[in-house]
Amino acid sequence: MLIETKFFGSTEITENQIINFPEGILGFEEYNKFAMIPVDSESPFIILQSINEKQIGFVMAYPFLFNSQYEFDVSDLDKKELGIEKLEDVSVYSLVTLKEVFEESTMNLLSPIIINSKKNLGKQIVLNDQEKYPLRYLLSKGGV
Amino acid sequence: MLVLTRKKDESIIIGDNIELKILNIEGESVKVGIVAPSSIKIYRSEIYQSITEQNREVLSVSKDLLEIIKKKK
Numbered sequence: 419m420l421i422e423t424k425f426f427g428s429t430e431i432t433e434n435q436i437i438n439f440p441e442g443i444l445g446f447e448e449y450n451k452f453a454m455i456p457v458d459s460e461s462p463f464i465i466l467q468s469i470n471e472k473q474i475g476f477v478m479a480y481p482f483l484f485n486s487q488y489e490f491d492v493s494d495l496d497k498k499e500l501g502i503e504k505l506e507d508v509s510v511y512s513l514v515t516l517k518e519v520f521e522e523s524t525m526n527l528l529s530p531i532i533i534n535s536k537k538n539l540g541k542q543i544v545l546n547d548q549e550k551y552p553l554r555y556l557l558s559k560g561g562v
Numbered sequence: 563m564l565v566l567t568r569k570k571d572e573s574i575i576i577g578d579n580i581e582l583k584i585l586n587i588e589g590e591s592v593k594v595g596i597v598a599p600s601s602i603k604i605y606r607s608e609i610y611q612s613i614t615e616q617n618r619e620v621l622s623v624s625k626d627l628l629e630i631i632k633k634k635k
Binding site for chain 2: 424425443444461463473475476477493513515518520526528529542544553554
């Protein structure tokens with residue numbers, strides 16, 4: 419199917435690329451179906467694009483590229499909601515706030531995006547320990 | 563809104579399995595203990611608010627900016 423995207427114009431995606439976010443993204447609960455589109459093969463950034471609304475395209479990255487120490491527990495409730503059985507089923511992304519001065523760009527380590535790639539189910543979780551990782555972690559602090 | 567007055571060490575039961583206990587009161591701060599099943603999500607409300615605002619900010623990135631960053635890589 420062809421979808422309109424914020425960054426790449428009309429883009430062809432397949433049905434099995436669609437990830438369901440039953441609860442949406444915090445503050446954007448009305449958008450429940452997204453596709454992940456890499457910015458390009460070289461880039462650490464991936465776009466989480468709503469398949470229904472062109473303007474809803476979130477920039478994400480693998481948090482571990484920028485903070486190799488990053489780790490957290492997924493709550494039992496979140497595991498249940500996402501149907502997570504094995505660690506291998508899970509991918510973790512962080513939303514990135516890009517700034518004109520790249521060094522000022524930050525990523526949200528407090529509430530990562532968790533995706534069960536087996537079941538194409540996703541959710542923005544909030545870490546149990548809300549003091550451990552910041553909402554705005556400077557990308558330039560680590561990695562890439 | 564239901565308003566109840568409680569003293570230190572008193573508590574409130576909500577439903578069958580949530581208890582809020584006033585542990586300590588010091589100046590303007592109240593320490594609240596919460597006993598609830600792990601299926602109940604508990605956040606400081608300002609955390610929720612700030613995540614929502616941050617998400618909005620993530621969306622505000624323009625197409626041009628992404629292009630600039632692509633070229634830098």
